[in-house]
Amino acid sequence: MSGVQDKVQQHYDEMAEVYDSRYDHRRGRAYYSHISRHVMSHLPRRGRLLDVGCGTGLFVYRYTSQGGSAVGLDISRGMITRARARNRSADFGTGNAEMLPFRDESFDAVASLLAFSYLKNPEQMLKEAWRVLAPGGTLAICTLGRNFLTSGLPAVYSLGEAMRIRQVGVGAFGERYYTPGEMIALLEAAGFCDVSARKCSFAHLNLVDPLYSIARRIEPFVEEKIPSLAYNLIASGKKPGR
Ligand SMILES: C[S@@+](CC[C@H](N)C(=O)[O-])C[C@H]1O[C@@H](n2cnc3c(N)ncnc32)[C@H](O)[C@@H]1O
Secondary structure (H helix, E strand, O other): OOHHHHHHHHHHHHHHHHHHHHHOOHHHHHHHHHHHHHHHOOOOOOOEEEEEOOOOOHHHHHHHHOOOEEEEEEOOHHHHHHHHHHOOOOEEEEOOOOOOOOOOOOEEEEEEEOOHHHOOOHHHHHHHHHHHEEEEEEEEEEEEEOOOOOOOHHHHHHHHHHOOOOOOOOOOOOOOOEOHHHHHHHHHHOOOEEEEEEEEOOOOOOOOOOHHHHHHHHHHHHHHHOHHHOOEEEEEEEOOOO
């Protein structure tokens, strides 16, 4: 593993106990439901899913609640311990997104939420996702998109680390954010077909009220009409069938 991957792993091991508190309140639940719905809309309902960078298993829980089966993989043992406690019926393992410890063509779907930005070699993760997907299988990724609001975040996170602020995601991890066009190019280069990428999310958890309430109300409008203002993006594609 690279030095930065070690650092990401250590960060999430340390944050595992508090990670879920981000989503344990009304705003957090609304945010996570929102991105989950976007990802879910690309996935088969009752397939066998691999969640890459599954963290504490929040998405695995949602997917299996709707009738599918799932396996979660994460680089952080601490996050996986929490995921196992949440999801008794799913399988979890520790491992690197860029070297998936699974057989070829063993999943109907691969999802990854809020983890892609950490990858040093995103092409390799996509190659691995392709390998483990059955023909006709689907990939859906939710990651922070790059726009004028998010471009400065890595610098802010590095500053946070220098100031010893201990918060989920705060650190110099060399995160990379992508535009929809860049995600489409990455997925197509990996061989996926029916590729799409669109921006989502406008109501950020940390906005003060009444800004948050307004942002939430206009979120569907922003996503539809002014997507450049949305800060996440959902990219999806299919592995061609035989
Ligand atoms: C912001 S959390 C998101 C967790 C979860 N997907 C969710 O939606 O709550 C990012 C996760 O990505 C994991 N991660 C980062 N780099 C990874 C890699 N190379 N392989 C596997 N997991 C990785 C981290 O350990 C962490 O659990």
